[in-house]
Amino acid sequence: MEEEKIQRSTRTRAPRKPKKNQIPIAIVVTILVVAAGVYLGLGSEKLPVYWIIGLCFGFILQRARFCFTASVRDPSLTGSTSLTRAVLIAFAVTTIGFTAIKYGAYINGQEIPGMSSVSPISLPLALGAVFFGIGMVIAGGCASGTLMRVGEGFTMQMLALVFFVVGSFWGAHDMGFWDGVFNTNAPKIFLPDVFGWFGALVVQGLIILLLYIAARQWQKKKMGTAD
Template sequence: MTDMTLTARQAPRLRGRSLSILAIVVAALTVAAMAGPRYGLLLLIGLGLGATLEGLRFGFTGPWRRMILFRDATGIVTQMICIGLIALAAFPMLAAHPTELTGAHAPVGYAMVGGAFVFGACMQIVLGCGSGTLVNAGSGNAVSALALPFFAIGSFFGAYHLTWWTGLGSLPVAVLSGTTGLALTLVALAAVAGVALAIAEPGKRMMPKRLWAAALIIAALAILHLAVAGQPWGVVYGLGLWVAKGATALGADLSGSAFWSAPSNQERIAESVLTDVTSLTDIGLLVGAALAAWWRDGLTAQVKGHPVGAWIAVIVAGFLLGYSSRLAFGCNIGAFVSGISTGSIHGWAWFAAAFVGSWYGIKLRPFLGLEARK
């Protein structure tokens, strides 16, 4: 094979990579011109998160699945390291700027724990959490592409009914803060990592370089998100907001919902999507993953031959992902990563309930036709 042949074959990929970079620059500049530099930067953060998650093959659903099925601790340990790095910056930032910055704090209650359990099961059914569904859909995965719009619809209805669910009962919001809170958080993260390593199979304990890189990059971008947005990285709210905007545009009356009729949410519905923090990072996740996939392989759809019943299961699971994540005050990002890294006890409750739910979701997949029975 000649150098000329290699160059000819590489040329389309090189052009695709150049177009990827150009698309990122144009998108960020467009948002900055229309909404302001802060929002352009937030879109760039979202693009970076999406590109990192897709490009370095890092996520949240897959590592939990590998831990449960194969006792592979590498992904769980990576998540603990990433959360710990964010916490090291977030705790002092929140303490130094209590009026400018807010944490991902929520109460532990019946709906929150139940929602996290259902979310954990459903994310294993579709093999994607909140960020994972966006990233997988962006990279061409047909299951996630089908689940995503129903995830958004579920998020809208979960928020619509949120007050009723929280009325079932919850504890006061509990938050770890200060040096002691940070120390307790880091010890707890280390303990989870230690347990994962202790029960892992030999050869499934050492993190590869790409996971170290993913932990560092995602932590840096999450910290930057907190500084720029004034709030931690989240996913679920933006998806529900898109549906609320669409419903309002079609003439729907949302006054029956305490959540969507709240002045702050009415204001966000009326404003441009380009000025909503979570919407921008969600768009960035989707587009960033698409650009990373295009950069690596060229963008192609990944369609598997599932039976009709399996596709129906994906639709139902997608809706429940959105609905349950609103009841749980977030997904793997908003509740697990951002909750724990900013000291919220509900983040730990979410993690425990969702992990148990994941075990059941993994068991359900073969019965739903999404993988072969053993």
């Protein structure tokens, strides 16, 4: 009886299609990448550098399967927090780097980079965070994850990218209204103003450390292992 089932399954199983040779595609893409870099270099010496950094960044994201959506989604769906902890480590490293850059500008009497982008704590910020979180989980990717999967040919992410752009344009168009109604008197918190530069670094480091420990314990509880 078992032999008949095996024979029947082997008969109905469709033969595997041979894999297509992707070397010609790789050659064409490489030529296009180099040509794009040369073209950008005609306009500015910095653009080819940005082009190379962007390509390397995208390659690393694709190979590492790094996605901010998965870092906040996986703990609820699968219990895994490996990506969550990876994001927290990335936050810790960038905290040190950005603090050094900002503090260097501060002690030299220069304008602190990024001060204009400190967002006020207001209703639009809270609503935007919630809506963006819902949207990126439904779409299956954040900004970086969507771009990465568009490059891989996923139709869902192509559609998400279109509405991502539409939403960004819409938000930029209405930003003046939201600033005037909700953000004028909303508080802005810059941690060095509250705790000092060293204190802000310690406070943020402790928050990241506590979140890392909590993520590790969560995975241990849900999956029986913290690795």
